[in-house]
Amino acid sequence: MILTVTLNTALDITYRVRELRPHASHRVDEMTERPGGKGLNVARVLAALGHEVTVTGFVGGVTGRALRDRLARTPEVVDALVPVSGSTRRTIAVADTTTGDTTQLNEPGPEITPAEWADFQEAYEVLLRSCSAVALCGSLPPGVPVGAYAQLVRTARALAVPVLLDTSGEPLRRGIAARPDVVKPNADELAELTGSHDPSQATRDARRRGAHAVVASLGADGLLARTPEGDWRAAPPRPVRGNPTGAGDSAVAGLLSGLVEKLPWPDRLARAVALSAATVLAPVAGEFDRPAYEELLSRVSVTSQTTAA
Amino acid sequence: MILTVTLNTALDITYRVRELRPHASHRVDEMTERPGGKGLNVARVLAALGHEVTVTGFVGGVTGRALRDRLARTPEVVDALVPVSGSTRRTIAVADTTTGDTTQLNEPGPEITPAEWADFQEAYEVLLRSCSAVALCGSLPPGVPVGAYAQLVRTARALAVPVLLDTSGEPLRRGIAARPDVVKPNADELAELTGSHDPSQATRDARRRGAHAVVASLGADGLLARTPEGDWRAAPPRPVRGNPTGAGDSAVAGLLSGLVEKLPWPDRLARAVALSAATVLAPVAGEFDRPAYEELLSRVSVTSQTTAA
Numbered sequence: 351m352i353l354t355v356t357l358n359t360a361l362d363i364t365y366r367v368r369e370l371r372p373h374a375s376h377r378v379d380e381m382t383e384r385p386g387g388k389g390l391n392v393a394r395v396l397a398a399l400g401h402e403v404t405v406t407g408f409v410g411g412v413t414g415r416a417l418r419d420r421l422a423r424t425p426e427v428v429d430a431l432v433p434v435s436g437s438t439r440r441t442i443a444v445a446d447t448t449t450g451d452t453t454q455l456n457e458p459g460p461e462i463t464p465a466e467w468a469d470f471q472e473a474y475e476v477l478l479r480s481c482s483a484v485a486l487c488g489s490l491p492p493g494v495p496v497g498a499y500a501q502l503v504r505t506a507r508a509l510a511v512p513v514l515l516d517t518s519g520e521p522l523r524r525g526i527a528a529r530p531d532v533v534k535p536n537a538d539e540l541a542e543l544t545g546s547h548d549p550s551q552a553t554r555d556a557r558r559r560g561a562h563a564v565v566a567s568l569g570a571d572g573l574l575a576r577t578p579e580g581d582w583r584a585a586p587p588r589p590v591r592g593n594p595t596g597a598g599d600s601a602v603a604g605l606l607s608g609l610v611e612k613l614p615w616p617d618r619l620a621r622a623v624a625l626s627a628a629t630v631l632a633p634v635a636g637e638f639d640r641p642a643y644e645e646l647l648s649r650v651s652v653t654s655q656t657t658a659a
Numbered sequence: 660m661i662l663t664v665t666l667n668t669a670l671d672i673t674y675r676v677r678e679l680r681p682h683a684s685h686r687v688d689e690m691t692e693r694p695g696g697k698g699l700n701v702a703r704v705l706a707a708l709g710h711e712v713t714v715t716g717f718v719g720g721v722t723g724r725a726l727r728d729r730l731a732r733t734p735e736v737v738d739a740l741v742p743v744s745g746s747t748r749r750t751i752a753v754a755d756t757t758t759g760d761t762t763q764l765n766e767p768g769p770e771i772t773p774a775e776w777a778d779f780q781e782a783y784e785v786l787l788r789s790c791s792a793v794a795l796c797g798s799l800p801p802g803v804p805v806g807a808y809a810q811l812v813r814t815a816r817a818l819a820v821p822v823l824l825d826t827s828g829e830p831l832r833r834g835i836a837a838r839p840d841v842v843k844p845n846a847d848e849l850a851e852l853t854g855s856h857d858p859s860q861a862t863r864d865a866r867r868r869g870a871h872a873v874v875a876s877l878g879a880d881g882l883l884a885r886t887p888e889g890d891w892r893a894a895p896p897r898p899v900r901g902n903p904t905g906a907g908d909s910a911v912a913g914l915l916s917g918l919v920e921k922l923p924w925p926d927r928l929a930r931a932v933a934l935s936a937a938t939v940l941a942p943v944a945g946e947f948d949r950p951a952y953e954e955l956l957s958r959v960s961v962t963s964q965t966t967a968a
Contacts (some may be wrong), residue, residue, distance in 0.1 A: 365764055372679050372755065375763035412725040419721070442751060444764065446681065454684040455674055455753065 351428070352396055352606055353481040355474065355502065356389030356407035358459045358491040359431065360441045361417045364635065369448040379447070384636070385421045386441060388487035388516060391596050391636050395603035395625060397426035398638070401610070404428040406477055408470065408491060410460050411437025430477055432470045436460020439491075443595075443635070452595075459491035467494055475505055482610045483512045485602055486530075490521050499525030506530075512609055515561075516602050518542065526559045532609070533561040534602055540566050549574050550655075563615075565605060565622070567598050572623050574655075577615050581655040584619035586627040586646060596636030600625040620650040660737070661705055661915060662790040664783065664811065665698030665716035667768045667800040668740065669750045670726045673944065678757040688756070693945070694730045695750060697796035697825060700905050700945050704912035704934060706735035707947070710919070713737040715786055717779065717800060719769050720746025739786055741779045745769020748800075752904075752944070761904075768800035776803055784814055791919045792821045794911055795839075799830055808834030815839075821918055824870075825911050827851065835868045841918070842870040843911055849875050858883050859964075872924075874914060874931070876907050881932045883964075886924050890964040893928035895936040895955060905945030909934040929959040 366380040389405060396403040409417060409431040417438055421429050439457035446453070462470075478484060484506050486499050495501075499521050506513035507529065514532040515525045518539040526533055526543070533556060541547050544555040549566050553576045556564040563577035572585035601622040608618025628643035629636065675689040698714060705712040718726060718740040726747055730738050748766035755762070771779075787793060793815050795808050804810075808830050815822035816838065823841040824834045827848040835842055835852070842865060844852060852868070855861040858875050862885045865873040872886035881894030910931040917927025937952035938945070 365766075367764065370681050370762075372681070372758075372762050373760040376765065378764055378766045381766055412721055412728070415724075416721040442764075449681075451682040453679075453681050455676065455687055455751075456685065457674075457687045457690055 351402035351404050351481050352610060353404050353406065353477050353484040354389035354393045354396070355484065355486045356387035356405060356488055357470075357494055357498065358439065358489045359385070359387040359390060359407050359409055359414075359417060360439050360457075360459075361413045361420075362386030362441050362443065362636075364443045364445055366445045366447050370444050370446045370451070370453055383416070383420065385417045386636075388599050388602070389485060390421070390427075391599035392485050392487060392603045392606070393427045394424060394636075395600050395638060396607055397424065398640075399603065399607050401607055402428075404430050404477060404481070406430045406432060406470075406474060408432055408434045408460065408462060408466065409438050410434040413440055414438035430473070432466070432473050434460055434462060434466045436462065436491075459489075462491050462493035464493075467498070471501070471505070474502060475509070478506055478509050478511050481511060483514070483606055485514045485516065485606055486525070487516045487599070487602065489517065496520050497524045500528040503528035503530045514602060514606055514609070516598070523559075526556065526561050529560045529562065532563045532565060532605060534565045534567060534598070534605065536567045536598060537569065565601075565619070567601055567626070569594070572650075573601065573619055575615060575619055579615050582616055582619055582652050583655055584616070584623045584650055584652045586623055587649040587651065590627045590630045592630040592632070593635050594630050597626045597629045599636070600629040600638055616652040619652050620647060623650045660711035660713050660790050661919060662713050662715065662786050662793040663698035663702045663705070664793065664795045665696035665714065665797055666779075666803055666807065667748065667798045668694070668696040668699060668716050668718055668723075668726060669748050669765075669768075670722045671695030671750050671752065671945075673752045673754055675754045675756050679753050679755045679760070679762055692725070692729065694726045695945075697908050697911070698794060699730070699736075700908035701794055701796060701912045701915070702736045703733060703945075704909050704947060705916055706733065707949075708912065708916050710916055711737075713739050713786060713790070715739045715741060715779075715783060717741055717743045717769065717771060717775065718747050719743040722749055723747035739782070741775070741782050743769055743771060743775045745771065745800075768798075771800050771802035773802075776807070780810070780814070783811065784818070787815055787818050787820050790820060792823070792915055794823045794825065794915055795834070796825045796908070796911065798826065805829050806833045809837040812837035812839045823911060823915055823918075825907070832868075835865065835870050838869045838871065841872045841874060841914060843874045843876060843907070843914065845876045845907060846878065874910075874928070876910055876935070878903070881959075882910065882928055884924060884928055888924050891925055891928055891961050892964055893925070893932045893959055893961045895932055896958040896960065899936045899939045901939040901941070902944050903939050906935040906938045908945070909938040909947055925961040928961050929956060932959045
């Protein structure tokens with residue numbers, strides 16, 4: 351199975367309101383709730399692609415119970431979340447049905463104790479022993495050391511499990527130095543890591559920092575990959591319009607499924623781009639439009655990049 | 660004991676954010692949660708005044724469990740909430756620490772089935788038999804008939820239990836016709852009910868519609884009361900600045916406690932105004948500043964109003 355790690359899981363709540371005006375009172379016209387946090391989104395897409403997938407990370411409190419209740423409705427995703435004393439965070443997306451804008455409110459997440467972090471590392475090591483690949487996804491909750499991902503990358507590498515890291519800021523900077531197989535920063539995360547706004551330069555720099563392969567997601571421009579087997583740019587056949595929420599997580603699912611299926615890099619990238627575009631096109635945030643995915647898959651352009659250096 | 664009814668209970672969540680900007684993503688810096696809905700706020704103030712108080716209404720789902728868990732931490736308030744299959748709503752108050760503004764998002768509440776409404780009416784009648792007064796507070800959740808408060812007023816009156824109604828719109832219009840002992844509209848609710856923006860005229864009209872006593876809360880101007888024993892205006896000794904959340908609920912608690920203690924109307928009004936002002940002054944929304952309450956109590960001005968008609 352594939353393992354995804356979401357240390358800062360969330361109950362993602364979406365409110366639809368007529369028009370969001372600061373200082374006013376609003377009636378929520380429609381509400382949806384779903385288990386969230388990047389690794390959980392990745393897991394749902396992997397399951398939809400037919401992979402066996404297990405999720406781990408921290409879960410706690412009343413919100414954590416709500417998250418697990420909802421996760422149980424997707425039996426293809428195995429719940430190996432580790433209970434903690436704090437409460438899982440909520441994220442609130444306020445979708446303004448007048449302007450189409452979304453305003454996001456993110457709770458910080460529960461305080462994790464050193465004992466809980468130690469418990470997690472034990473559970474993680476046990477899970478790694480039966481998995482074919484692992485994705486480490488998203489932000490760290492309070493209390494988890496900033497070098498957490500570096501530690502988790504090292505454990506995976508010691509057990510020869512391929513590891514993909516998708517995070518940002520200092521946890522990415524520390525994690526990349528532990529030599530993960532793949533990192534998947536977006537343009538902002540890449541610029542923050544390397545100081546360069548030129549994706550070509552920045553992806554090269556990110557590889558030098560320790561990642562075996564760097565796949566940068568460049569929004570509508572698709573992906574730029576620098577790997578031991580070569581460098582590629584992969585782009586959808588046409589620009590897609592819609593809700594980009596979860597598009598990056600779908601790209602991670604594409605890369606990871608391609609990795610365990612031992613696909614050549616260009617095929618992994620085509621899958622990641624097609625899944626990502628099909629996620630933007632789906633009416634529900636974070637889900638993908640399967641017919642669109644199948645149609646796009648053969649039409650993604652993957653072009654080899656001449657290495658300048 | 661005093662009974663308060665909150666058909667549409669809520670888990671009140673407050674988020675503090677640096678600056679709320681539509682279409683942006685925000686980190687919540689601080690979060691608080693408390694059991695909410697007007698009747699629960701009234702009950703907490705009554706308990707703080709030393710009254711035995713029981714709360715009823717509907718509660719359900721994961722949010723309902725969170726509400727009950729928190730309510731259990733105030734053992735002076737007895738929980739007689741009636742479980743339903745739907746989920747208790749959340750309200751989110753986004754407090755902007757830059758501007759001091761608060762933006763409110765209110766979920767609509769659970770759909771109540773006819774069987775659940777019937778169960779509630781039975782439970783309510785049993786509770787009424789051991790109570791000295793009842794307050795009916797706030798909005799109706801979906802599925803509860805718009806004439807619900809009229810029905811609950813009639814049941815209380817049939818059992819000779821004094822009943823205070825604090826709601827708005829059509830539920831108020833229907834409820835007032837069932838002849839509650841007291842209604843406590845604010846200026847907007849009163850204008851909506853009567854079509855008049857002149858509180859003097861509007862309170863007189865509201866009495867004619869069936870309420871034995873009308874106590875209008877006029878914000879910083881205090882209260883205007885029309886009762887069978889006379890008409891009064893009650894105002895704080897000085898304008899108070901702060902968070903008005905819960906000030907109306909504190910006024911209801913003041914009126915209700917004064918009623919069961921058989922205080923003369925001017926004393927009830929003084930208590931309601933002092934509690935209301937002390938709630939505005941309290942740092943935490945919906946709580947009251949006890950030293951301020953005690954200091955204000957003797958200094959509220961209550962003046963008899965000459966009846967023009």
